[in-house]
Amino acid sequence: MDKQNENQNGNQEFVDFIVTARKYKTKLTNKYLARQKWEQFNPGYVKSFLPGTVIKLKVKPKQKVKEGELLMIHDAMKMLNRVVSPITGVVKAIHVTEGQKIPKNFLMIEIEPK
């Protein structure tokens, strides 16, 4: 195999790969190997839609919250974004602190439905 071929593939071994019930011998790409696993959506998980900074937390653990109630202010993309509770319930856990910089899709607050 020439050098270019080696470069373009994530793994050099031929592996079993199933497409509609048939098993093929093939190589996989780096991009395929790095793909993200799908996770079941949890309505009580408040995740960041944008990377940014936590400015102000408005709730405390064990506090009851109503759907639409303000949980925190998140500074992202030059905006002070209001993060509100997606459901009515109790604040189960807070995973951020004020001033913390967070990436996209970061689990910030968990709400337990009540």
Next chain:
Amino acid sequence: MTSLKKNILALREKKVIVELGGGEEAIEKQVAMGKLTARQRIVQLLDKDSFHEYDLFVEHGVRDFGMDKKVLYGDGVITGTGTIFGAPVCIYAQDFTVAGGSLGLMHARKITKIMDHALKMKMPIIGINDSGGARIQEGVSALAGYGEIFYRNTIASGVIPQISVILGPCAGGAVYSPALTDFVFVVENISKMFITGPNVIKTVLGEDISMEDLGGARVHAEITGNAHFYAQSEAECFEQIKKLISFIPCNNTQKAKKIEPKKPTFKKKIDDIIPSEAKEPYDVRDVIRAVVDNSDFFEVQELFAANIIIGFGRMNGETVGLVANQPMVLAGVLDCDSSDKAARFIRFCDSFNIPIITFEDMPGYLPGVDQEHAGVIRHGAKVLYAYSEATVPKITVILRKAYGGGYIAMNSRHLGADFMFAWPSAEIAVMGPEGAANIIFRKEIMEAEDPNKVRQEKVKEYIEKFANPYVAASKGYIDSVIEPSETRNLLLHALDVSKNKEETRPEKKHGIPPF
């Protein structure tokens, strides 16, 4: 001395100064970064002594922020015309030694002027990018400059070939000119392309990533697909550009230049390329090399979505575009990236009168939540759209598997293929035998004493009945079942027959492809 002679000497002196761009110190810095200067790049890329420069004496007219005291020679960009293998091209190269190659109003005007020239004279435009970005002192004028370049890139699209060469930073808004052009060239350790740089990402996210890992040559060649050609050095990059120019026409009313036909030189026998076991992989590029002139296959986007192969070759001295599923990578499935890659290439070929030859061996679409959620439906549709829309000669050779939606997508008769050939090893069916048997004989398999044994039998039965080219041939969907060794001659024949192909489409402003 006559006054004309004096004037000539004065001109020469003036040129020497201006042609030095940012001056010797800045040039030393450019060299220290492992880069050639803008002028060296143009000279190396074009035919010897063919470059004629335009707008050498253009200067900016900015008064704010002390800019009135600054002279920026050529306003940081060199523009002009020249030839590659004798064919005229328009070219511009940003000069990083002049204010970091930053783009101001006059810099942009020089670029748009040469772009207008290229479009009017119907010849390719090559843009060499090496710029720190917008010239902040010029404010909204710099943005206007970018906008006017993007507008011209779009208007010229499909009329003249547009080539972008990234030989330095190309960040922020600047990235959208290359993104709108047909072919982007990158060089290891030199090219850097991104919308938001590592500094901002670190400030906002706290994520520490190097420029190379964020938007280096390799990233764009392999992961994002923004780049089409990847080289280890500027010299190698220029050779790639010249080769590309040799394969494509100068505009959409012309055909690519014909060269002297040559027989394939590929050593392996074409009958021996495909393994007898249908599930075993092989390199489909061997099939291409076995049929094209001189076995010279010029691959495009080699590292990106390697499960589909695209590129140029010649048949009887004339350029053809080649599209082939690659069983060696991801079993040759269609997925979001490979669909995108193939569709764009097909549209380029169609715009520039290049016949398309498709080699098919694919098991279907890539299964998985990530693919479905990434929009494999929308992306996969691009392939259908591109093949259906194309009016250049379209030829398909089915080598082995042609299952389900993939059979339709890969330039089937039903999408308007002009010639459909199949090797005797072709398996044209609604899905793979295992999947089909599981559905058709579900009851028998479930009720059997030994379900596995019955399943194996039924799979065998299905393979014998349907996993061949003859069912499709009996309906006229395949024109000829051919021996592999006949492939080149029949392709040459098909291209000859379709020389005067005429196919019209209903008049419209433009279609709405699933971008």
